[in-house]
Amino acid sequence: xxxxxxxxxxxxxxxxxxxxxxxxxxxxxxxxxxxxxxxxxxxxxxxxxxxxxxxxxxxxxxxxxxxxxxxxxxxxxxxxxxxxxxxxxxxxxxxxxxxxxxxxxxxxxxxxxxx
Amino acid sequence: xxxxxxxxxxxxxxxxxxxxxxxxxxxxxxxxxxxxxxxxxxxxxxxxxxxxxxxxxxxxxxxxxxxxxxxxxxxxxxxxxxxxxxxxxxxxxxxxxxxxxxxxxxxxxxxxxxx
Numbered sequence: 001x002x003x004x005x006x007x008x009x010x011x012x013x014x015x016x017x018x019x020x021x022x023x024x025x026x027x028x029x030x031x032x033x034x035x036x037x038x039x040x041x042x043x044x045x046x047x048x049x050x051x052x053x054x055x056x057x058x059x060x061x062x063x064x065x066x067x068x069x070x071x072x073x074x075x076x077x078x079x080x081x082x083x084x085x086x087x088x089x090x091x092x093x094x095x096x097x098x099x100x101x102x103x104x105x106x107x108x109x110x111x112x113x114x115x
Numbered sequence: 116x117x118x119x120x121x122x123x124x125x126x127x128x129x130x131x132x133x134x135x136x137x138x139x140x141x142x143x144x145x146x147x148x149x150x151x152x153x154x155x156x157x158x159x160x161x162x163x164x165x166x167x168x169x170x171x172x173x174x175x176x177x178x179x180x181x182x183x184x185x186x187x188x189x190x191x192x193x194x195x196x197x198x199x200x201x202x203x204x205x206x207x208x209x210x211x212x213x214x215x216x217x218x219x220x221x222x223x224x225x226x227x228x229x230x
Contacts, residue, residue, distance in 0.1 A: 007176045008137060008214055018218050020133060020180055022123060022168045053137045053214075055170040055178045061122045063170045063178040065135055091227050099123055099168075099225045103133050103218035110214045112206050 009051025009067050014105045016050055017068045023090075023098035025060035030093045035086045042082060048073020060096075067105070074102060124166025124182050129220045131165055132183045138205075138213035140175035147209045150201045157197060163188020175211075182220070189217060 025032070043049055048069035056062030068074045077083060090098070140147070158164055163184035171177030183189045192198060205213070 007139065008212065011216075014216075018133070018135060018216065020135065020220075022180070024122065053178055055172050055176055057170050057172065061170055063168055063180060065137070065178060065180075095227065097123065097225070097227070099223065101126075101129075101133065101220045101224075102222040103220040105135075105216045105218040107217040108214065109216075110212070112210065112212070 007053065009053050009065075011050050011067050011105075011108065014108050016105050017070060017074055018103045018105050019066045019068065019074060020101040020103060021064045021066070021098060022100075023062055023064075023094075024096045025056070025062070025094060026096050027060075031089065032094045035089065039083060039086060042080070043077065046073065046077050046080060048076065071102075122168065124168050124180075126165050126182050126220075126223065129223050131220050132185060132189055133218045133220050134181045134183065134189060135216040135218060136179045136181070136213060137215075138177055138179075139211045140171070140177070141209060141211050142175075145208045146204065150204065154198060154201060157195070158192065161188065161192050161195060163191065186217075 040052065043052065043066065050067035050069060052064065052066045054062065054064040066077075068077065078087075155167065158167065158181065165182035165184060167179065167181045169177065169179040181192075183192065193202075
């Protein structure tokens with residue numbers, strides 16, 4: 001389990017919030033890799049952060065789901081200075097298209113070894 | 116846009132529901148590829164289906180988000196016969212671990228060409 005355990009977010013029982021971010025990357029790095037790594041480093045220090053799950057296929061389409069305690073913590077992360085700058089660069093350079101959804105997690109299940 | 120447009124779900128304005136399925140595949144196909152393709156073929160015919168987005172990285176970790184009109188349509192899909200069989204085979208063979216969350220989408224945004 002050690003190889004994959006860290007890929008799953010370790011969330012508490014619902015309710016909590018999910019920010020679902022689907023995106024298609026533009027070609028070229030343009031600073032994306034370093035910024036993405038930095039976001040993953042600083043997000044866990046934000047109030048209300050619960051975890052993140054991410055998968056991106058080789059052609060550049062990806063889904064990242066970040067979990068937060070409540071709407072206030074989502075607003076706090078959206079306004080965080082480095083993250084705000086990354087959002088602007090994302091719109092300008094990194095993403096051909098993205099779709100972001102804010103959703104309230106009502107139920108959660110895991111298996112076979114999930115819980 | 117044609118190359119990536121089909122990767123994004125074309126959802127109506129919220130509210131609606133998202134089923135977030137994060138999973139780590141076991142090695143080997145064991146019928147997974149054909150079953151996954153079949154699910155993608157039949158899900159759009161189910162009442163309340165709104166769309167699906169999926170990304171799986173080469174090491175077998177993936178995220179699939181399926182969007183539904185309401186909880187009743189999620190229950191309908193969960194109980195669909197072929198899908199039910201796939202769920203059982205998934206637990207038994209395909210997945211080392213999975214985490215499934217049901218969430219109510221409250222807000223949605225897209226960019227730069229998202230909408």
